[in-house]
Amino acid sequence: MAIATPKHIVQCLAEREPYYQATGTEPEPSPWGDDVLKSGGDLVYCYIPESAAPYFTRSSTANGLAPADDNRFLVPDDSLLFESRFESGNLSKVFRITGNFYELHLRPDLYTSRHLQWFYFSVKNMQAKITYRFSIVNFAKADSLYLEGMKPLMYSEKRVDIEGIGWSRCGTRIAYYRNDNVREGMNPTHTLSFTLEFPYSDDTVYLAYCYPYTYSHLQDRLLLIQNDEERAQYCKIRLLCRSLAGNSVHVLTITSPSTEDSGKSGIVLTARVHPGETPSSWIMDGVLDFLTGSSACAQELREKFIFKIIPMLNPDGVIVGNTRCSLAARDLNRQYRVVSRECYPSVWHVKMLIRKLMEERPVAFYCDFHSHSRKHNVFIYGCEDKDVNELPLIEQVFPLMMHKASNGKFDFENCKFVVQRAKEGTGRVVMKQLGVQYSYTLEASVCGTLTGSDSSSVQTHFTIQDYQDIGYIFCETLANFFNSTPSRLL
Numbered sequence: 001m002a003i004a005t006p007k008h009i010v011q012c013l014a015e016r017e018p019y020y021q022a023t024g025t026e027p028e029p030s031p032w033g034d035d036v037l038k039s040g041g042d043l044v045y046c047y048i049p050e051s052a053a054p055y056f057t058r059s060s061t062a063n064g065l066a067p068a069d070d071n072r073f074l075v076p077d078d079s080l081l082f083e084s085r086f087e088s089g090n091l092s093k094v095f096r097i098t099g100n101f102y103e104l105h106l107r108p109d110l111y112t113s114r115h116l117q118w119f120y121f122s123v124k125n126m127q128a129k130i131t132y133r134f135s136i137v138n139f140a141k142a143d144s145l146y147l148e149g150m151k152p153l154m155y156s157e158k159r160v161d162i163e164g165i166g167w168s169r170c171g172t173r174i175a176y177y178r179n180d181n182v183r184e185g186m187n188p189t190h191t192l193s194f195t196l197e198f199p200y201s202d203d204t205v206y207l208a209y210c211y212p213y214t215y216s217h218l219q220d221r222l223l224l225i226q227n228d229e230e231r232a233q234y235c236k237i238r239l240l241c242r243s244l245a246g247n248s249v250h251v252l253t254i255t256s257p258s259t260e261d262s263g264k265s266g267i268v269l270t271a272r273v274h275p276g277e278t279p280s281s282w283i284m285d286g287v288l289d290f291l292t293g294s295s296a297c298a299q300e301l302r303e304k305f306i307f308k309i310i311p312m313l314n315p316d317g318v319i320v321g322n323t324r325c326s327l328a329a330r331d332l333n334r335q336y337r338v339v340s341r342e343c344y345p346s347v348w349h350v351k352m353l354i355r356k357l358m359e360e361r362p363v364a365f366y367c368d369f370h371s372h373s374r375k376h377n378v379f380i381y382g383c384e385d386k387d388v389n390e391l392p393l394i395e396q397v398f399p400l401m402m403h404k405a406s407n408g409k410f411d412f413e414n415c416k417f418v419v420q421r422a423k424e425g426t427g428r429v430v431m432k433q434l435g436v437q438y439s440y441t442l443e444a445s446v447c448g449t450l451t452g453s454d455s456s457s458v459q460t461h462f463t464i465q466d467y468q469d470i471g472y473i474f475c476e477t478l479a480n481f482f483n484s485t486p487s488r489l490l
Contacts, residue, residue, distance in 0.1 A: 003083065003085050003086045004086070005086055005087040005214060005216045006086055006087075006122070006206060006212070006214075008155055008166055008167065008206070008212065009160055009164075009166040010166065010464050010465075011164060011165060011166050012165070012166055012167050012168060012463040012464055012465065013165055013168050013463075016460035016461075017151070017168065017169040017460060017461045017463075018149075018459060018460050018461075019148070019149025019150065019151070019447075019448065019459045019460065019461070020149045020150070020151050020171065020172070020174050021149065022149075022174070022175075026173045026174065026175035026193070027173065027175065027193065028175050028177045028191070028193065029097075029101075029133075029135055029191075029193060030179065030180060030181060031103060031135070031137035031138075031179055031181065031189075031191060032095060032097055032103055033095070033103075033105075033137075034095075036095050036097055036103070037095075041095050041096055041097050041098075042075070042076060042079065042095065042096040043093065043094070043095055043096075044075045044076070044079045044080070044081075044082065044094050044095070044096050044102070045075075045081075045082040045083075045084075045091065045093060045094035046092070046093050046094075047084060047085055047091070047092060047093075047107075048092055048093070048107065049107070049110070049320075076096070078099075078125075079096055079125065080096075080102060080123050080124070080125055080126055080132070081123065081124040081125045082094045082104075082121055082122070082123055083121060083122045083124075084120065084121040084122070084321070086122075087214045087215065087216055087319055087321075088120055088212055088214045088215075088275075088318060088319065088320075088321045089120050089121055089122075089321050090106055090107055090118050090119050090120055090121070090321035090322075090323075091104060091105075091106065091107070091119060091120075091121035092105045092106055092107040093105040100130060100131065100132045100133060101132070101133045101135075102132065102133070102134050102135070103135050103137055104119075104134060104135065104136045104137065105136075105137060105138050106118075106119050106136060106138055106139070107321070108323075109317070109322040109323055109324060109325040109329065110320055110322060110325075110327060110329070111325075111327070111328075111329040112325060112329045114140060115140065115276075115322065115323040115324040115325060116138050116139055116140040116189075116323065117139060117140060117141060117209065117276055117323045117324075117373060118209050118275065118276030118321060118322070118323040119136060119207070119208065119209050120206065120207070120208040120209065120212055120321060121206070121207060122204055122205065122206050122207075123198075123204075123205045123206075123207065124202075124203070124204055124205075125202070126198040126201065126202070126203060126205065127198070127201050128197070128198055128199060128200050128201045129197060130197065130198075131195050131196075131197055132195065132196055132197070132198075133193065133194070133195045134193070134194060134195075134196065134207075135191055135192070135193040136191065136192045136193075137179065137189065137191045138189045138190075138191075139176075139189065139190040139191070139192060140187065140189065140190070141190065141373065141374070142178060142188065142190060143374045144176050144190070144192075144373065144374065145373060145374060145375075145376070145445070145446060145447040146174060146176035146192050147176050148376070148447070149447070149459065150446070150447040150448075150461070151169035151170060151171045151174060151194075151461065152169070152170055152171050152192075152194065152196075152207055152208070152209070153167050153168070153169060153170070153207065153208045153209070153210065153211065154167070154168055154169070154170035154196070154205060154206070154207055155167050155168075155205065155206040155207075155208070156198070156199050156200060156203050156204075156205050157203060157204045157205070158199070158200040158203040158204075159199050159200065159203075162200075167208075167211055167464070169461055170196045170207075171194035171195065171196050172194065172195050172196070173193075173194060173195045174192070174193070174194040175191075175192075175193050175194070176190060176191070176192050176193075177190060177191055177193075178190050178191075179191055209276065209446070210276075210278045210279060210371070210446045211278055211279070211282060211464050211467075212278060213272075213278045213281035213282055213285075213318075214318065214319070215247065215312060215315045215318050215319050217281075218250075218281070218311060218312050218315075221285065221288070222237055222250060222252075222311075225237070225288065225292060228292075230292075230294065231292035231293070233257060234254055234255065234256065234257070234291070234292050234302055235252055235253070235254045235288075235291075235292050236252070236253045236254075237250055237251075237252050238250070238251050238252075238253070239251075240310060240346065240349050240350070240353065241345045241346060241348075241349040242345065243314075243315050243316045243326075243327075243345060243346060244316055244326065244327045244328060244343075244345065245315075245316045245319075245327055247315040247316060247319065248315070249310065249312070249313065249315060249345070249346045249349070250310065250311065250312070251308060251309065251310050251353065252288070252307070252308070252309040252310075252311065253306065253307065253308060253309075254288075254291045254292060254302065254306075254307040254309060255302050255305065255306040255307060256299065256302035256303045258303075259302075259303045261306060261361075262361075264303075264304060264305055264306045264361060265304070265305055265306075265361055265362045265363065265364040265365075266305065266306050266307075266308060266357045266358075266360075266361050266362065266363040266364065267305045267306070267307050267308070267363070267364060267365045267366075267478070268307075268308045268309075268310075268350075268353070268354055268357070268363060268365070268366045268367075268431070268436075269284070269287065269307065269308075269309045269310075269366075269367050269368075269369070270309070270310045270311075270313055270350060270367075270368045270369070270427065271283070271284040271310070271311055271312065271313070271368070271369035271370075272284070272311065272312040272313055272314055272318060272369075273313040273314050273332045273333045273347075273368065273370070273427070274314070274317075274323070274324050274331070274332075274333065274370060274371075275314055275317035275318040275320075275321070275322040275323065275324070275325075276322065276323035276324060277370050277371035277446075278371065278446075279371035279444040279445075279446060279462070279467045280369035280370050280371050280442075280444065281311065281312065281369075282464055282467035282468055282471075283369050283442070283444060283467050283468070283470050283471045283474070284309070284311045284369055284471065285467075285468055285471065286467065286468035286469060286470060286471020286472050286474075287309070287471040287472075287474060287475055288309070288311070288471075289468065289471070289472075290471060290472045290475040290476075291307060291309075291475060297475065297476055297479050298475070300479055301475065301478060301479050304482065305364070306357075306361070308353060308354075308357060310346070310350060313332060313346045313347070313350070314326050314332055314346065326344070328343045328344060330343070330344070332344055332346065332347050333368070333425075333426050333427060334425040334426065335347050335425060336351060336425050336426060336427050336429075336430035336431075337424065337425045337430055338425075339351060347427075350427075351430070351434075354366070354431060354434060354436070355434065358434065358435060358436075363435070363436050364436075364437060364438065364482070365436070365437075365438045365439075365440075365478070366427070366428065366431040366432075366436045366438070366439045366440070367428075367439075367440045367441070367442055367474075368426075368427040368428055368440070368441050368442070369441075369442050369444075370441055370442065370443050370444070371443065371444045371445065371446050372443040372444065372445050372446065373446055375414055375443070375445055376411070376445045376447055376448060376449060376450040376451075377408075377409060377410060377411035377414060377445055377449050377450060377451060378402075378406065378409050378410045378411070378442070378443065378444045378445065378470055379399070379410065379411050379412070379413075379414035379415045379442075379443050380398070380399040380402070380415045380440050380441065380442050380443070381415065381416050381417070381423075381428065381440065381441040381443065382395045382396065382399065382415065382416070382417045382428070382438075382439070382440050382441075383395060383417065383419055383428060383429060383432040383439050383440075384417045384418055384419065385437075395417055395438065396415070396417060397481065398438060398440070398477065398478075398481050399412055399415045399440075400412055401477045401480060401481055402473060402474065402477045405473050405476065405477055405480075406470070406473050408449060408451045408458075409449055409462075409466065409469075409470060409473075410470075410473075411450075411451055414443075426441065427439075427441070428440055428441045442474070444462070444467060444470060445462065447461060447462070448460050448461040448462045448466075449462065
């Protein structure tokens, strides 16, 4: 049984998709777990990997043989058929409680018992115009944007073929709540329960926490740049290092070849240190498209700067469908202070890359792209600069400029600049300590926007295009920021 890496089109619905408005009458069914088997329910899917198998950890074999024997039990003919044994997939167990009611369990990050949030799986054997209920019963976080109107994502292959529409929001009667029947000594878990109707019968449908962006998709994206003569002249793609599983961690150098490098400052951008934060990759996708494009602003940036870009810091975690960790079972964005080359190769090499770059030229700017599971809009975390007396609050200027340029997608009020002790091992804090004047973390909501100059966009979900647009706005703001900032402060 060969399970290929899913390929999805980028096109979303043209109209804005509003948040779900709760009525207060949404059902909150309690989890059953294995007990349902004693009451006539069925286990219809089970995949619990004990290690990162080769067909997951290495992209070169990601489309190889899947473990077809992992589901060695009888599934009723009229049951939905679930699958997550593909790149970035995450689904561990599914119980059929009643005819159209299914209880789903997520898999924690490999080699941990924690970080239960990202999901991505396929469903088959459905009937259209039938209401199904899904309850995903083991989320870890008490606070979630599902409490504030976020809807799950659906992708129908038949809808793509017939209507040309890819990912869209789905679900009604959505509830997110704490489970009561928690075993003693166990951390509390939470349930997302919702109903949905599939648009077509006998379809292949994918459900996901947020828009997937796989390692294979990145490989395809980089290949497109390499094969485009116009873009390739500005962009050199090299190997930064190998991950623990042997996957390539790429570094892109983007600059203008027609101007001397000696007078250029450096800018370092990174993304996807947390595998479940897929918006960070879509924003980076927009950045790459902009910086290798033909606009006057892109040309200006290439003539002034040498960009070093690492678009995916944690490819292993992305491939296996983790939420937060690498295969070392650690959050890589807490390892920048005292970093082990053997355990955290991508973080170690990024730090060395920046140190080497700083020996050659000033590094004017660093930003690590993330997404946020509990806040709306886009915002930035910075580092309070207590040493710049001539222009106090200078670290807040770039975020404020993004706020003004984003038509409501960016929310300056959510930005923070005081460094908490728990964040001292993050990329932005350590890069600031290394001497990078402007060091930031950009956060984009996995949900959408609560504000906006256009009232039609308020309380609507972000699309893939919205995230790419943030990448464009980021680049345009960079150009404007460095045009307006005194050179002595760069």
